Amino acid sequence: MRRLGLLGLAALGGCAQLPDVTGAVAGGGAALASSNPALGFAIGISVRAGVSAGLQVVMRRRQQAEQDAIAAAIGAPVPAAEGLPGAWAVRHGIPLGNREGEVRLVRVIDSALAECREALFRVQGEGQWFLTTACRQGEGWKWAAAEPATTRWGSLQ
Structure with missing residues (x-):
């Protein structure tokens, strides 16, 4: 049971980085696919904002x-x-x-x-x-x- 608690803490610590990572991956992928860094930047920022808002909703419901x-x-x-x-x-x-x-x-x-x-x-x-x-x-x-x-x-x- 203690291991599950430590695993949970590690997973929740990763939640803070999730918007940044998903935004970077989505933006990088879009920039590579379109050969347009400005489009990749815009998509990366948008994905980051969406994931961040989603996490805030989930955390607020838990609270x-x-x-x-x-x-x-x-x-x-x-x-x-x-x-x-x-x-x-x-x-x-x-x-x-x-x-x-x-x-x-x-x-x-x-x-x-x-x-x-x-x-x-x-x-x-x-x-x-x-x-x-x-x-x-x-x-x-x-x-x-x-x-x-x-x-x-x-x-x-």
Whole structure:
């Protein structure tokens, strides 16, 4: 299992280079096929931009799944009493970056506008706790923290 985790980290590290590599290959191939370096450059830049945008969509969906799992755990009946531990877990379609951890309810914020809960959460294997807020949305719970705040917990970004 540990080898699969190391392989996953290596594969995710390669994701950052994927747009550059595909753009270079597509641009180089187009330039060779057409004998026009300007056309190759334009195609390379376009392919790089497309692959980069596609990766951003995939990573954002994965991040949203992780946030939804944490919010669901915060809204679950188990951590309804302050301080009681609850568990969260997310399993992605591609089993790289699956995460699990613990949540602890800090306080309930009940107003006429929304029912929210503030909780501490952490990722299993990491010692640091993070504070977030989840609010009821329809029948479920959704992440309510502002997005720029997520850069401070890089493993779930």
